[in-house]
Amino acid sequence: MSEDRTDSGGEQRISSVDNVFNIVEKMQELEQCGVSELADHLDVPKSTVHIYLKTLEDLGYVINDGGRYRLSLRFLQVGGLVRHNRNGYQAARSEVDTLSRTTGEVGTLGYEENGMRVLVYRSEPVEGVSDNAPTGEYTRMHWTAVGKALLAQHTDEEVRDIVDRYGIPAATEQTITDLDELLAEMDRVREQGYSTEDEERVSGIKSVAVPIGGDDPDSENIAVSIAGPKHRFSDERIEDELLPELRNAANVIELQSRHY
Structure with a gap:
């Protein structure tokens, strides 16, 4: 050294x-x-x-x-202060808690930082099941629903740059590892306004996420998600229950973040 x-x-x-x-x-x-x-x-x-x-x-x-x-634990103090000073986090905590309590699943809030997804908050009900990821965890964005929602806010050229920097490694057999397939997935996310994670990070876990303030160029690139066992995340439940709850939470967080 x-x-x-x-x-x-x-x-x-x-x-x-x-x-x-x-x-x-x-x-x-x-x-x-x-x-x-x-x-x-x-x-x-x-x-x-x-x-x-x-x-x-x-x-x-x-x-x-x-x-x-x-x-x-000094590192926790430093990270906690960094998180505390982010407007989106201040606005989102209670909404993520409500989202988790209402759906009975794990609610999470994620940021993009340097082309990676960062888990900044999670709320887990007693019956909730997820991958037990720790707060502050960094992962490749293409692994998770939150990460895909964040990645989809970029242009295709920017997505390519992120892939050039970090690659497209697999976390499970279900992970997207082809650039063309990833770009097609980004098109779907942009078109439908939400992203899904289907055992792409952890086997047996499914998640759905929506971006917050995606149309505002000055907003932080953040997203909120609900995660749980795959068998509880049917397409019907996602469309009829989970997406409305997520979109409502995202709208509230976006509005509240303007006042912090």
């Missing part, structure tokens, strides 16, 4: 910052690890890893529990 400035694509980068976030992301993956384990995963000297971990520990972002290191 070098401390020098490096040039990537004509832009200046500071290697030590890259190193810190490589460590943070690997610790997130490992959940808990020792210095040697982390050094092996990163293929860097133990002494270097130890210095970074000690610094992060002193700053309060890493916890040292008898030589086993884990990320601290």
